[in-house]
Amino acid sequence: MPDALAKRLIFGTLVLLVVIVLSLPTIVVLGASFTAGNIIAFPPEGFSLKWYEKIALAADLRNAFGRSLLVALVCTLIALPAGTLAGLAFAKYRLRFTTVLQTYLLLPFTVPLIGSGIALMLVFGQMRLLGQVWPVGLAACIINLPFMIWAVSSSALGLDPDLEWAAQSCGAPPVSTFLYVTLPAVMPGVISGGLLMFILALNEFLVSLLLTDARTVTLPVQIYNSIRSIITPDLAAVSVVFIAAAAFFVFVLDRLVGLDIFLKSK
Amino acid sequence: MKAQQRGSTVTETTTIPAVSVRDVDCVFGTHKAVDGASFDLHKGRFLTILGPSGSGKTTLLRMIAGFERPTRGAISINGVPVGAAPPHKRAIGMVFQRLALFPHMSAEENIAFPLIMRRFDARTIPDRVARYLDLVQLGPFARRRIHELSGGQQQRVAIARALVFEPDLLLLDEPLAALDRKLREEMQLEFRRIQHELGVTTINVTHDQREALVVSDEVIVMDKGRIQQMAPPTETYRAPANSFVAGFIGVTNLIPATLLTANGSAVRVATPAGEWPGTWQGQTVPAPGDGVTLAIRAEKLRFAPKDTALAGVDHSCSATVADLIFEGERVVYEFSLERAPNRTIRIIDANPAEHSLLARGAHVTLGFSAKDMLVFPT
Numbered sequence: 001m002p003d004a005l006a007k008r009l010i011f012g013t014l015v016l017l018v019v020i021v022l023s024l025p026t027i028v029v030l031g032a033s034f035t036a037g038n039i040i041a042f043p044p045e046g047f048s049l050k051w052y053e054k055i056a057l058a059a060d061l062r063n064a065f066g067r068s069l070l071v072a073l074v075c076t077l078i079a080l081p082a083g084t085l086a087g088l089a090f091a092k093y094r095l096r097f098t099t100v101l102q103t104y105l106l107l108p109f110t111v112p113l114i115g116s117g118i119a120l121m122l123v124f125g126q127m128r129l130l131g132q133v134w135p136v137g138l139a140a141c142i143i144n145l146p147f148m149i150w151a152v153s154s155s156a157l158g159l160d161p162d163l164e165w166a167a168q169s170c171g172a173p174p175v176s177t178f179l180y181v182t183l184p185a186v187m188p189g190v191i192s193g194g195l196l197m198f199i200l201a202l203n204e205f206l207v208s209l210l211l212t213d214a215r216t217v218t219l220p221v222q223i224y225n226s227i228r229s230i231i232t233p234d235l236a237a238v239s240v241v242f243i244a245a246a247a248f249f250v251f252v253l254d255r256l257v258g259l260d261i262f263l264k265s266k
Numbered sequence: 267m268k269a270q271q272r273g274s275t276v277t278e279t280t281t282i283p284a285v286s287v288r289d290v291d292c293v294f295g296t297h298k299a300v301d302g303a304s305f306d307l308h309k310g311r312f313l314t315i316l317g318p319s320g321s322g323k324t325t326l327l328r329m330i331a332g333f334e335r336p337t338r339g340a341i342s343i344n345g346v347p348v349g350a351a352p353p354h355k356r357a358i359g360m361v362f363q364r365l366a367l368f369p370h371m372s373a374e375e376n377i378a379f380p381l382i383m384r385r386f387d388a389r390t391i392p393d394r395v396a397r398y399l400d401l402v403q404l405g406p407f408a409r410r411r412i413h414e415l416s417g418g419q420q421q422r423v424a425i426a427r428a429l430v431f432e433p434d435l436l437l438l439d440e441p442l443a444a445l446d447r448k449l450r451e452e453m454q455l456e457f458r459r460i461q462h463e464l465g466v467t468t469i470n471v472t473h474d475q476r477e478a479l480v481v482s483d484e485v486i487v488m489d490k491g492r493i494q495q496m497a498p499p500t501e502t503y504r505a506p507a508n509s510f511v512a513g514f515i516g517v518t519n520l521i522p523a524t525l526l527t528a529n530g531s532a533v534r535v536a537t538p539a540g541e542w543p544g545t546w547q548g549q550t551v552p553a554p555g556d557g558v559t560l561a562i563r564a565e566k567l568r569f570a571p572k573d574t575a576l577a578g579v580d581h582s583c584s585a586t587v588a589d590l591i592f593e594g595e596r597v598v599y600e601f602s603l604e605r606a607p608n609r610t611i612r613i614i615d616a617n618p619a620e621h622s623l624l625a626r627g628a629h630v631t632l633g634f635s636a637k638d639m640l641v642f643p644t
Contacts, residue, residue, distance in 0.1 A: 170379050
């Protein structure tokens with residue numbers, strides 16, 4: 001009995017410690033954003049929403065946020081068909097060069113983002129695509145696509161391998177089989193993969209830093225640029241908006257497919 | 267009885283068989299999964315293809331369904347060669363091993379799916395779905411999602427989905443294998459009831475010999491890609507075509523031996539336990555010196571305590587009880603023969619309540635009739 005108690009005590013302490021360490025930055029930023037003073041400080045001096053007012057009125061931040069949304073949208077729209085089909089192919093067929101392909105798809109994770117960023121900058125520069133917003137979305141899609149593929153293929157691997165045969169024996173030709181059976185059956189993977197791609201593109205910083213200029217700057221880059229001049233609490237407020245956006249998408253994910261399914265698929 | 271069966275076969279062959287398989291091979295790389303399979307199945311019959319795993323039974327079923335292409339040979343359904351027709355253009359209902367129900371649909375949506383895909387008149391679909399839900403006794407569960415149904419209920423949805431469009435042929439790919447014994451036996455009877463009620467021609471694949479005997483009108487036994495025998499269950503059991511069939515169905519003692527003399531089908535063989543009489547089962551004329559396999563059913567052997575005479579047996583020998591397995595309604599004895607102690611013989615005592623059980627090590631006399639000792643070419 002004392003043994004069990006000690007075990008619970010140690011375990012509880014460890015969990016608490018981890019939770020504190022993980023959430024501390026969020027708490028600090030959250031607190032700092034409500035300060036009434038003029039510098040980022042924690043604990044905040046007084047309480048005010050003035051910094052939120054400021055960022056809501058700041059046109060550059062608003063525009064940057066709009067561009068970030070556009071980047072996230074472009075990224076998701078490309079990732080949905082590409083990642084779904086690739087994920088299904090990996091789960092369903094014994095492809096030739098499967099390991100080679102999988103390693104290739106892992107490359108964006110193993111190559112430092114700065115490397116991918118420079119490579120994409122060179123390629124896009126050559127193709128004269130720099131200076132527009134949508135190529136940033138394409139870049140975000142390229143570097144994060146493995147997440148989408150994994151989400152879909154783990155969803156597809158959980159399916160009965162005879163599912164498509166069953167649809168055919170019901171009289172469904174190949175296209176109907178895909179539309180009415182395969183696709184709906186892997187929808188949890190498609191939705192969680194899609195939302196993940198959206199969040200990742202929304203938050204993407206390093207590659208965007210290399211691919212954007214003053215006219216196409218996205219929100220994370222805009223925040224970074226501001227830090228380099230003066231650090232004021234409005235940056236904390238922007239960060240809170242960011243965190244809130246991410247939390248919103250996690251909430252949507254939970255409502256649509258259930259967080260437990262999403263976490264299991266990883 | 268045999269003559270009568272033959273007579274009915276003659277009248278049936280004048281009509282077109284529901285399924286006709288002719289000299290079908292299926293080769294994967296260098297592996298011949300199915301080797302020269304041929305059979306005819308008549309309308310309304312329930313056929314079970316029985317065999318160990320890797321015997322080619324599932325491949326044969328998949329070729330009939332259209333999921334695999336025969337490397338050689340032809341398959342016809344109702345007299346029409348199906349050739350390269352894709353599965354969705356064949357009027358075949360199928361129940362899959364893991365059922366393969368559509369997880370994102372309710373029970374009734376699963377059952378309606380084949381009707382929608384096969385372009386049934388939309389106004390008739392709800393009635394028809396309701397009728398088949400009733401047939402499989404799932405009326406109250408129509409709107410449940412698949413994962414909200416029990417294993418047995420999922421089986422019923424799968425059956426209804428396979429039958430709702432009135433297919434020419436129903437295929438069952440071991441759908442009962444994963445169920446526990448009680449539910450499996452219940453579903454076997456359910457399959458038979460539905461099949462009788464609708465009269466749909468059915469091909470069932472299984473490795474469960476009991477299921478094959480219980481549900482079928484005809485049984486095909488397969489091994490190593492070849493059809494070993496096709497016959498009604500009683501004939502498969504009583505007159506196995508070869509030692510594989512004899513050994514695969516029922517509890518059978520298989521003993522290697524050498525042929526000594528032959529007089530018509532009455533033969534004498536040399537076994538490790540001496541010279542025994544038997545009955546020749548091969549197609550060819552037995553030749554002395556040939557290696558043979560003896561097969562005798564565990565319930566065809568008789569035994570009595572040592573020095574008690576066994577009446578009505580053609581041969582007897584001494585043995586001791588090596589082990590006994592008490593199964594409630596029957597006892598399976600394992601005897602070791604006195605003249606060949608390493609050779610155990612299994613005997614089923616179907617009436618253990620009528621006398622006291624023998625103890626391990628007890629001495630007994632075993633006996634059998636020559637007509638029950640089946641002798642197959644090796």
